[in-house]
Every structure is written in structure tokens, then in C-alpha cells.
Amino acid sequence: MTPTARGADALACLRLAVTEAERILGLEDLRTDRGLAEVIGPAGEVLDMAPAPIAVVSDNGPCFRGEVFKTAFDGPDPLLRHVRTRVRSPQANGVIERFFGTLKYEHLFRGVIADGDALDMEIHRFRVIYNTIRPHQAIDDRVPGTAFADRDQGISTR
Structure with a gap:
């Protein structure tokens, strides 16, 4: 479930x-x-x-x-x-589909996940890494927290 x-x-x-x-x-x-x-x-x-x-x-x-x-x-x-989104159109929701792809290929497929609890823990762990450690190409290879802080200070991302 x-x-x-x-x-x-x-x-x-x-x-x-x-x-x-x-x-x-x-x-x-x-x-x-x-x-x-x-x-x-x-x-x-x-x-x-x-x-x-x-x-x-x-x-x-x-x-x-x-x-x-x-x-x-x-x-x-x-x-x-x-x-x-339209039925049978995953490309219409590209942001989350891209996140799921990143989650699977950069994190979940690299190890064995025994059960639902382990999956929940790994997804939580990846969310923390994704938002605080992993650089994002779309925001000049910065982490989201840095890009958000720079935006508040008027610093452009591009």
C-alpha cells in the first residue's frame, strides 16, 4: 500500500x-x-x-x-x-517524474532494500541529501537552501 x-x-x-x-x-x-x-x-x-x-x-x-x-x-x-495531469501522460508531470528517476538511479538502485520500513527510511535519507547536500544543475550547481538564501538577498541564479 x-x-x-x-x-x-x-x-x-x-x-x-x-x-x-x-x-x-x-x-x-x-x-x-x-x-x-x-x-x-x-x-x-x-x-x-x-x-x-x-x-x-x-x-x-x-x-x-x-x-x-x-x-x-x-x-x-x-x-x-x-x-x-492527462491520463497516461507521465511527461505532463515532468518535475516529479524527474525527481523519481533521480531517486531511483542515484539512490535506491544502489543497494538492497529489505522491506517497506527500509524503503521509507531510504527515501527520507535521500530527501535530506537531495535538499541539503546534492548540487542541482538547474540552479548553477548549488544546493536548494543556498539558492533560496541567495534569492532572498537578490543574488541571481543565472
């Missing part, structure tokens, strides 16, 4: 991701760190500006299509907007 086999599990993972993002960014609520989006009228005219929701991209797994998962996107000021 995967961590998101049921809608409630997927919702719990999503809430955990929001909480972790708030912790990393030092925010009490991610709603305070969103940009603005145009509110478009029926004739295509811009009516107003409103806080932009953060897009959550998922595949079309049953846990992401159910009513339980939809509750994360309800309310008068939804923080999140759900975008599902």
Missing part, C-alpha cells in the same frame, strides 16, 4: 506538505505569501485582483479523484488549486 492509497491518506500528505512549506518559509499561513491573480469577468475583462491559489499537480489516481481529497480545495479563500 502506498502512502496515498486512500483519499484521506492523500489529504494528510497534502496537509503535511503545506505545514512543512510554512515551517521552511517561516510563515504561520501560506496565504500571506501568495501572489495575485486576475479575476476575469464573463466578457474576458479584468474585474479585480485576488490572492492566487497554489497549484497542486497530481496524476489521476483514485485517491486524488475522490470527495475526501476535494475538501482541501474548498472554502471562501482556497489556498490550493488542484490540477490533474
